[in-house]
Amino acid sequence: MLLESSPQNINMPLTLPRLFGWAAQQFSAKAAVREGGKDISYSDLNDLRRAAGRAFMAMGVGHGDRVAIWAPNSAEWIVAAAGAQSVGAILVPLNTRLQGNEAADILGRAGVKVLLTVAELEKGEPLAMLAEQALPELQQRILLPPYSGTNTGSIAASMSWIDFMASAAQADDAKFIAAERAVNPFDSADMLFTSGTTGKAKGVLCSHEQNIRAFQSWSATVGLRSDDNYLIVNPFFHSFGYKAGWLAAIISGATILPMAKFDKRSVLETIQRDKVTMLPGAPSLYEMLLNAPERGDYDLSSLRLGVTGAASVPVQLVRDMRNILGFETVVTAYGLTESTGVVTVCRPEDEAETIATTSGRAIEGVELICANPNTGKEVPRGSEGEVWLRGYNVMQGYFDMPEATAETITADGWLKTGDIGVMDERGYLRITDRLKDMYIMNGENVYPAEVEKVLYGLSGVAQAAVIGVPKAPQGEVGMAFVVKKAGSDLSAQRVSEYCGEYLARYKCPFYVEFVEALPLNASGKVLKTELKILASTLLSKKK
Incomplete structure (x- = not known):
């Protein structure tokens, strides 16, 4: 049940400058941001x-x-x-x-x-x-x-x-x-960049109204309140830290506690000192807190609301967040940059199994189907299909890339996410796979094509293919399969060092495996399904 004062019940201004002016009138002397003791x-x-x-x-x-x-x-x-x-x-x-x-x-x-x-x-x-x-x-x-x-x-x-x-x-x-x-x-408010399967970054344009409406709905659904102290570990360059972070806090009148860099001890100290009530993050954040030997030295009793997603969430983690970390409410959500950052959200009253095994149901005002990607028709509930959505939260388009925009948004307004999912009879969505090869490492999207392009620039590399493989607590990490050129003495260490010179750390492969050849189909395309089977065998030997 929503509180009477929830932001969903308020006639919210729909531009950022007017929103800040409205919040100044509504909350005036209340702390908006607390940082460095001020x-x-x-x-x-x-x-x-x-x-x-x-x-x-x-x-x-x-x-x-x-x-x-x-x-x-x-x-x-x-x-x-x-x-x-x-x-x-x-x-x-x-x-x-x-x-x-x-x-x-x-x-x-x-x-x-x-x-x-x-x-x-x-x-x-x-x-x-x-x-x-x-x-x-x-x-x-x-x-x-x-x-x-x-x-x-x-x-x-x-x-x-x-x-x-x-x-x-x-x-x-x-x-x-x-x-x-x-x-x-309706003016564009931001341009967040996301890569595609080609590896070329795309600038996603979203409007003031889209941002405010989407995260007014998100805030009301998860139960963010004006008396919350909101520790934002998620980076502001990401929708999770920006839109579901400080923007949602402004909408709700919460106090923002920005953290420049994640540090386990600093998180624990801040929770105790500032009586943090709201702490969202990828599952790995909560797993690190649960496994911290010094956790018992801190008072974490203020924790009330946790919102997670971006990776599979074990049922036991949801239970541990409630029973050990003390969260009253734990919910999961699903979104992408092209959807203004949010598509579905679990509800606070949902059971632990629902929260762990689904990403919730669509936010208000958004249509959601699992479609046959070839026909665009909705598949029967319980069957796998490509996740399509339509509504006010569909991006304005990719900046200066009309062809890519047209490929992603159908003529009748459906955004094709590239994710494969299953929707149950209640409308709850479970993401099962990705049409694209993208994998998620600590909540960050990694696109293998971008990494592969870098690998091909390394002397000694004849062929390269990258896939995501499961690893706790990151969720997924990259595994690069490399075919050496004849006579090359290329080492795994050199591959890792080279990637580190040209790529952000989260994009660098965690594992490097040298193979005689990559599995190819008749048209010469790398069979990544076979690489996943090979990766599973290799990882089982590493344990």
Whole structure:
């Protein structure tokens, strides 16, 4: 049963600037963000958002321009994103694990005008990684906190966050108000990049209205409340951390606790210190907490709501989350970037078996079928079919890729997900396989074609194929099958090192196996079903 104050019962503003203004009125002095021992009230967050918007306007950012953020979770991330969206710009979040060439590809094809980043990321200094990349449309680089170094090298060409926010004084407030009011619910709010089976990243466009409606519904369904303290470990560059994260919190009036980098001890300390009630994440997050030897040293009694997905969820994990970690409510969900991040959600009252073995049923206003991919007709309930959905949450399209958009969305509005699923008589969906070869590692989508393309650039590689294989607690990891060129002394270590030079860590194969030949069909296509059988045999020997 939904609470009377649930966000689904509220006439919500349908643009990001109006939403922040509404939240400032509704929740005023209540803490919107708590970070580093300091609180930012909803009223102050709205003021910061407006200041960032004026600063973007002062540097010439306007309607339809693209602004990218390549940084870990922080309060400034939220302020920058909302500020850019307040002048009609389109937010382009970048995965913090990307290599410089991967980030440059996205920045270039999206035509990003302004980049906000930090001094150091997992792969090194982002500004240095981009220094040799040709990005003619990128006009400004802004360095987010924390930064206490000197402006040397690539950093010298950037603007500090303090100077950026101070530049808001240069903008005409009346013009900013006009720009803010001109933002339309149907304007594109963001462009999140997702790869396809070709390995080429696609920019998924979603509107202000789609984001707010979808996560107003999600928040109401899972039971997110204004008295929740919401620890967001999921990265803001991902729908789970951005849309189901801080956006859902703003919609609900919850307090956001951003975590820049996952650390088991920090999570435990934060739960105890800040009385965290809401903690979503991939199943591996909860498994790590359950297996932490020091867990008993912390008071986790405040935990109330857990939302998981992105991988198979053991029934026992759901029970342990309730009985050991103390969650009152545990639900699972399913979504994809092209669906504004959400399609189905379990309900809090569902049994543990339903929560573990299904991804729930469609959110309100969304049609869902398992279809015969050849005919588009719904298959009988209980039978496998491709998951298709239709409704307000279907993306606006892939940026600058009309052909790919037309291949993914039918003429009558059905989004073909590429996932194979089974729907029961209640409308609950179980994902069983993928038409595409994509696998999920710690909640991150990995596309084998992209990894294979990199492998073919390594001297000594004649052929390569990559599949996902099960491994706890990550869910799935990559296994690369490599055929060496004659006379090559290529080693598994060299393959791993090479992938690490060109790919984000989560994309790098966990296993590397050398084979004499890849199994092929009559047309020369690699038979990945046979590779999965071979992988199963190899993994059983490793145990």
